[in-house]
Amino acid sequence: MSPAKLRLVLAFALAFSLLTLFEVVTQREDWPLSCYPMYSKLVRHRVVTRAVLVGVSEQGEFALMDDQTSPYSGARLLSLSRQLAKQPARARQFVRVLGARYERKRLREQWPVLQAVRSYSEKWVARPGLAGIEKPARSLDQAMYVPPPALLERLQAEEAGHAAPLRPVSAPPGDRVVELDAASCDDGCSPAADPQASGGSALSLEGGNRAGSITTRLRLERGRYAFLFRMKVRSIANFDRVFLELDGRRVATSAGLGNYLEALPYAGWLWASQRPGVTPLVLDVETDGEHALTLSTGSKVLVDQLWLSRSVRELPVDNAARQP
């Protein structure tokens, strides 16, 4: 090796070492240079957190495979989901692209229709012998709704007024489907004809200064029911929030039910519950017998069906009416 080449090689070697030292002193990361900070932070707490990401289909949650989230997977996907938990707008953009990529492969791979990606935090207090590791505390960090393309197309067609009414779909055995009629109307409520509504008519709640409400009485056995209702906003400029009372007691959080316009800004019929991407509201009916369900809202909305289900875990990915 010539002396000139040796000098050149040594100069590159020295440059690499000095640049890395610069990164260390300044604690910078200028890819492909780095200060190599892996595991350099002190672990002060014994509470360990891990992120768990799951997909949501009509049948419930499922473990996402690398293929379904590619090019994001493993540690990169989990790290990203932690970052996105603090940036909801960016998270929405991300799942939109991810959902589109998933949908392109879905039919070929026979995957279920994806309607949300949920991120959970699992916490465990690190103990010798890994005591209690199999039962970590789990909490929902965020639910990112992925609008199913077929539903989007349907809503666009309904809004444009050229959608043919859909045939009702049978609800699972044991479920209660309540057709709302004029007898259920309280204040600020009136029957309204709508070709897409179940049976061609629905109840219109007025909203504005005159909050509208609907009360229906039905016999229910004690137990837990997923509560869904089919609704439509008159205009996307309206609010979509509806409140529910069971026997005069308000159910659900202050956010109420509905809450879908941000994800689905269409004046079309939809099965709603808490909000898209989140599991439907669960009603805890404590006694057998007759119970009163009241829906009230300050928004201008139409409602045609209530659906109390023993088996439904997630919102349906279609908007067809249900029949018992």
Add this chain to the structure above:
Amino acid sequence: MKAFLELCSKAFVEPWLRPADPRALAACRLILFGLAWPGFRFGSQAAFAEFEGTTWRAIGIPSVLHVPLFGPDALRAIGVGVTLATGLSLFGLGYRFAAPLAALLKLYSSWVGQSAGKINHGSLLFTLVLFVIAFSHASDAWSVDALVRRLRRRPQPERSAEYGWPVRFIALMVVTMYGAAGLTKLIQSGPAWAFSDNLRTLFLAHHFTHHPPTQLGVWLADYPTLCRVLAFLSLCLELTSPLALFSRYYYRIVLPSLAALQLMIWLTLGVLFREMAVVFACLLPWGALIERLDSLTSTWQPAWRRWRATG
């Protein structure tokens, strides 16, 4: 002081001039480009183009230089380029052009992946090591280029420092990396990194967040003092690793110890730096192994010929 500096300088430079067997460097070429070759999957990076502006954000020096993220088709073409160039480099065909191109394309596609939310530090060094091997004479043996040279009856390469410096350069990069990691631990956490329950908690925590292949970490966590001793030793090893460049004896201790540390990280924490394992494989004494094989061959070859001659 001047004499000490001269001694250090001599101790540092002398190993770079040591002649080495061309086949030892060829072994490194096979190892490194063997891992770098992505097979016939061309589109793995192309998908990132769809996430530009959402979760894909340019990082590091390329972002300062305004290196663009190409569209999906161009990324797919780059993927084809990586497969071709690394494949040619692996087999040593047109190495002088193929290997630098392979290193450059690999750097770009690695940057595309690493700009997507998380830096994989394990693969950082590997990307740079490819440049070292790419600009060396690693195809002078065990390659198509070498075969062509032999068929053209050109002189065969002999032991030279040309075949030694790349491995020395890789060793320098490895110890620099570990030295930097040790210093960063000291800067960010101080001596508490070793003298607290830090490593013990890490041993346990990783059974929750990763999948360590053994229960060794859980067993070690039962002995807090042992955990502190191990943390102290690994910190000392990292901090003193650059000294290996000045002492042949320390080199022989430090490099295997760092490889063992990496292995322990996998066994106890479940973090596998696959690329680092490959980089360490390049630092094995391939020259000595090849010499041993040569001497074995020279022993049994005459006997084999005699046996064949007698039928």
